[in-house]
Amino acid sequence: MVEVKNVVKRYGRYTAVNNVSFTAERGEILGFLGPNGAGKSTTMNIMTGYISSTSGTVTINGHEILEEPIETKREIGFLPEIPPLYGDMTVRKYLEFIFQLKKVTLPKKEHINEICEKVKLTNVLDRIIKNLSKGYQQRVGFASALIGYPPVLIFDEPTVGLDPKQILEMRQLIRSLRHNHLVILSSHVLSEVQAICDRVIIINNGRLVADAKTDELSVMLEGFHKLSLEIEGRSAEILSILKNIDGVISAEISISKSSSINTYIITSDKDTDLRRVIFRAMSKADKPILAMHPAEMSLEEAFLRLTTTQTSTAAKKTKSSAKNTKTVAEEKSSAKKNENKKGE
Amino acid sequence: MFAIFKRDFCSLFNSIIGYIVFFVFLVFSGLFFYGTCLYQKNANVTYVFSNMCFIIAVLIPMLTMKTFSEGKNQILLTSPVSLIKVVLGKFFAVTIYYLICISIFFVYGIVIACFTTPDWATLFCNMLGLFLIGSALISAGVFISSLTNNSVIAAIGAIGAGLFLFFGYDFLINFIPNDSIKGSFSEASFMIHYNNFTIGILNLADTCFFISVCALFIFLTIRVFDKRRYS
Secondary structure, three states: OEEEEEEEEEEOOEEEEEEEEEEEOOOOEEEEEOOOOOOHHHHHHHHOOOOOOOEEEEEEOOEEOOOOHHHHHHOEEEEOOOOOOOOOOEHHHHHHHHHHHOOOOOOHHHHHHHHHHHOOOHHHOOOEHHHOOHHHHHHHHHHHHHOOOOOEEEEEOOOOOOOHHHHHHHHHHHHHHOOOOEEEEEEOOHHHHHHHOOEEEEEEOOEEEEEEEHHHHHHHHOOOEEEEEEEEOOHHHHHHHHHHOOOEEEEEEEEEOOOOEEEEEEEEOOOOOOHHHHHHHHHHOOOOEEEEEEOOOOHHHHHHHHHHHHHHHHOHHHHHHHHHHHHHHHHHHHHHHHHHHHHO | OHHHHHHHHHHHHHOHHHHHHHHHHHHHHHHHHHHHHHOOOOOOOHHHHHHHHHHHHHHHHHHHOOOOOOOOHHHHHOOOOOHHHHHHHHHHHHHHHHHHHHOHHHHHHHHHHHHOOOOHHHHHHHHHHHHHHHHHHHHHHHHHHHHOOOHHHHHHHHHHHHHHHHHHHHHHHOOOOOHHHHHHHHOOOHHHHHHHHHOOOOOHHHHHHHHHHHHHHHHHHHHHHHHHHHO
C-alpha cells in the first residue's frame, strides 16, 4: 500500500534522511521512533508531498507522489506536528473547509458529525479554534486528517500536548482505525509506540536503524535474562549474597525507595532461571523479597542499544558522547521504571 | 479552488483587518472626493482616482500579507488540490474583497448625480483602472507573501514593491538619457498605463498590461511552491 524506496533528503551538506526504504500494508499501525531531529518528520513530509526528496520514490496505492500528486494526496490524511489550523474559524467551519478541500463525496453533515463524535469534538463544534486548548486543537487536526476516511493516515506526534486521559483516548482511537486504514505515526515516546504500534521503524540520524514487529524487537535484542527484585535489608549484604549465586552475571541497585528497601536488577544467562535459587538464598538470609518480576528489555533499551551501537561503529570520536547519551538514557529508563512502579 | 476562495474571503471579514482596511479606504476616498469634487464644485473624478493610488499601495499589502505567510500552507499543499487552484483561490479572495471596496465609487457617482449629470463612462473607466492596477498589486503581494513565512516581512515587501511599481519606477526612468530606450522602459510603467484610465481612455493595451502582470505574478507564486516539490 505504501512503498518508500531509497528516500534521501539533503539540505546542502546536511543529510536529513539517508536512504530510507520500507513498505507498509493496510491494517497495520506503523510507528516511527527516533530522537528529536532523527528525520521522522522530514520522512513524513516527503511521504505527504509537502516537501520533495532529493532522490528516491514514494508510492501510495500505486500512485507516485511526484508523478500523480493529487491522486496520491487523496489517499492520505495527514496530521502535521503542529496542526495547521485557521484560528479565526469555528471547528465546524474549519472541518467543512477541509471537507470541501478534499472534495469528499460522502454526505457532509453526517460525515463531519460522525468524525467529531469519534474524536470527541461535538461539544466544541461552534467554538473558535484559537480559543480552544492545545488538546482540543490537536483533536481538530486529528479530525481534519480523518475527513474523507483516506486509506493512509499519517500522524506526526499525535499525542503531543494532550493530558494523560486524552492520550489514552487518542491511543484507543488510533487502534480502532487499524481495521480499515494504514496508520503511520511518529513519536519519541517509546511507551506510546509500544502501546499502539504493531511494527516499529527506528530512525536515527536520518538512517533506518531497525524495522521489526514491536514484540519481536525486544526479543531480537535480548541476549541476557534480567530479573527485577525488590528486597528489604541492607543493600551491601544483599548484593554480596546475590553476586555469590551461581549463574548471576551482574547484580546492581536500580532504585532506592528507602534506606532499607531497594530494587535490584540481576542479569543472568538467557537459559538459567534463577528465581527459585534467589528465593531460597534470601529466605535463608532472612531478607524478605517484596517483589520479583522479569525485567524485559524495554523498547527504550532496545532503541538505545541499536542507536548507540550504530554511533560507536560509525566513528570512534563519538564514542564518548554515545556513552554519555547512554548514561543519560539509562537514567531516564530507570526513572521511567520508577514511575511505572509508583503507578502500580 | 472555491473552498480556498471562500475561506480566505470570509477570513477577511472574520478578522479586524478586513474592516480596518475598508474603513481607511472609505475615509480617504471620501476625503479626496470631498476635496477635489464637492468642495471645488467639480464633477471630474480624475483627481480622486489618481490620489487613490497612494492609498491602495499601502492598503493592499495589508490584505495580501497573510495569504501564504501564516504557516498554514501545509494543509493546502498536502491536500488533493492543484497549486494553481490554491494560488488562484487566494488571489481571487483578495481581489473580490478589493472590488467591494471600489464599488463605493458608484455611490459617489450617485452623489454627483444629485447636483449634475455625472460622466458615468469616465467613472466606470476609472473604477476599472483602479481595480486592474490594484489586482496587479494584489498578485505581487501574494507572490511576496509566498516567499516568506513572516507576515510583517510580506507586508513591508509588498508596500515597497507597490511604491516602487507605482512611483519609483517612473522616477527612475526619467534618468534615462536616450529617448528611445526611455520610451521602451516606460511601456512597463504602471502609472503611464493607469493614467490613461483616469482620463477616461479605455484601451485594450492598458487592460492587457495589468492582466499580464497578474498572470506573471500568479505564475511565479506557483513556481515558488513547485520548487519545494521538485527541488
